[in-house]
Amino acid sequence: MQQAFAISTPNPGPSAPAAQPDQAALIARIKRMLVEQNAVLIAHYYTAPELQELADETGGHVSDSLDMARFGHEHAAKTLIVAGVRFMGETAKILNPEKRVLMIDSAATCSLDEDCPVDAFTAFCDAHPDRTVVVYANTSAAVKARADWVVTSSIAVKVAAHLHAQGKKIIWAPDKHLGHYVQQVTGADMLLWDGSCIVHNQFKAQLLAEMKRAHPQAGVLVHPESPAGVIDLADVVGSTTALIKAAKDLPNTTFIVATDNGIFHKMQEAAPGKTFLEAPTAGVGATCKSCAHCPWMAMNDLEKLAQVLESGANEIHIDEAIRQKAIISIQRMLDFAQSSQQTVLGKGNA
Numbered sequence: 001m002q003q004a005f006a007i008s009t010p011n012p013g014p015s016a017p018a019a020q021p022d023q024a025a026l027i028a029r030i031k032r033m034l035v036e037q038n039a040v041l042i043a044h045y046y047t048a049p050e051l052q053e054l055a056d057e058t059g060g061h062v063s064d065s066l067d068m069a070r071f072g073h074e075h076a077a078k079t080l081i082v083a084g085v086r087f088m089g090e091t092a093k094i095l096n097p098e099k100r101v102l103m104i105d106s107a108a109t110c111s112l113d114e115d116c117p118v119d120a121f122t123a124f125c126d127a128h129p130d131r132t133v134v135v136y137a138n139t140s141a142a143v144k145a146r147a148d149w150v151v152t153s154s155i156a157v158k159v160a161a162h163l164h165a166q167g168k169k170i171i172w173a174p175d176k177h178l179g180h181y182v183q184q185v186t187g188a189d190m191l192l193w194d195g196s197c198i199v200h201n202q203f204k205a206q207l208l209a210e211m212k213r214a215h216p217q218a219g220v221l222v223h224p225e226s227p228a229g230v231i232d233l234a235d236v237v238g239s240t241t242a243l244i245k246a247a248k249d250l251p252n253t254t255f256i257v258a259t260d261n262g263i264f265h266k267m268q269e270a271a272p273g274k275t276f277l278e279a280p281t282a283g284v285g286a287t288c289k290s291c292a293h294c295p296w297m298a299m300n301d302l303e304k305l306a307q308v309l310e311s312g313a314n315e316i317h318i319d320e321a322i323r324q325k326a327i328i329s330i331q332r333m334l335d336f337a338q339s340s341q342q343t344v345l346g347k348g349n350a
C-alpha cells in the first residue's frame with residue numbers, strides 16, 4: 001500500500017519553470033531562427049514543458065503524432081521541426097513531401113517502431129496472405145508501406161470492427177496490448193505482433209488497484225498501450241487527446257494517469273486546479289528504464305533545437321517508392337474516418 005504512495009508523484013504544474021537568463025537568450029535565438037527560416041515547431045504531448053510552451057508561443061502546435069502531421073501539412077511554413085520521435089518525423093514527411101522536416105534528435109526512436117523491423121514483419125505478413133494488415137501509427141515508413149491500413153488509437157476499434165463485419169481476418173502490429181484491447185472490444189480475428197511500449201508496459205495493475213483504494217474519488221485515465229489488467233481498472237481508456245479531454249470534462253478533481261507524465265503539462269492547462277498522479281510503474285526499487293516517461297521523448301531539448309536550426313541537421317528523407325505506398329495505407333484510414341465521420345486527425349495515437 002505504501003508502495004503506491006511512494007511512486008506516485010504530483011504533477012509538474014502547468015508551466016515550465018521561468019527561464020533563466022541563459023535559457024531566455026537561447027529561446028530568443030530559437031524564435032529568431034524559426035522566423036528567419038520560415039520554420040514551425042511541432043511538439044508531442046510527451047515532450048518537455050519548455051518545448052510545448054515554445055511551440056504554442058511561436059504559432060506552432062502541441063498534439064499527438066498524426067495531428068502534428070496534419071498541422072504541418074496545413075501550415076505555410078517550409079520547414080517543420082519535430083519535437084518527438086522518429087516515426088513522427090517520418091509521418092510528417094510522408095504527408096508533406098515538399099517540406100523540409102527536421103528532427104530535434106535523430107536518435108529518438110520508439111520501442112514499438114524498434115520492435116517491428118520491416119524484414120521480419122514482411123515475412124510474417126507473407127506467411128499469412130489471407131489476413132488484412134493493420135499497423136499502428138508508431139511504425140516506420142517501410143512498415144506502413146507493407147500495411148493495408150494505418151490506424152491511430154482513436155480509430156483502431158472502428159477499423160477492426162469494420163473489417164470484422166466484412167469477414168476479414170487481421171494481422172495487427174506492433175503493440176500487443178492495444179491489439180488485445182481492440183480484439184476484446186470487437187471480437188475480430190486478430191493475429192498480434194509481439195511489440196510493446198516500454199513506458200506503458202511498466203504500469204502495474206495490482207499497484208494501481210491499491211492506489212485506487214487509497215484515492216477512491218480519483219478518476220483513472222489509461223492509454224490503451226497499457227497492459228490489459230491496467231486497462232480493466234480504467235474509468236476512461238483513450239488516446240492522449242481523449243485523456244486530456246476526460247481530465248477536463250469529468251467531475252473528478254484527482255486523476256490517476258497511466259501514460260507518459262509529459263501529458264500532465266497539457267492536462268493541467270486544460271483542467272487547472274485538478275491533481276494528477278502517475279499510475280504506479282514497477283514500485284520502489286524499480287528497474288524500469290522508463291518509469292512513466294519516455295527516454296526518447298526526453299532526448300528533445302532546447303539546446304539541440306537551436307543546434308538543428310543552425311546546422312539544418314537531422315533532416316528526414318524517405319525513399320519515394322516507400323512513401324507512395326505508405327501514404328496509401330494512411331489515406332485509407334483518413335477516407336474511412338471521413339466516411340464514418342470519425343475525427344482521426346486531432347484525436348490520434350500516442
Ligand code: SF4
Pocket residue numbers: 046085109110111112138197198199200225260294295296297350
Ligand atoms: S512513449 Fe512508448 S509509444 Fe510513445 S514514443 Fe515512447 S516508446 Fe514509443
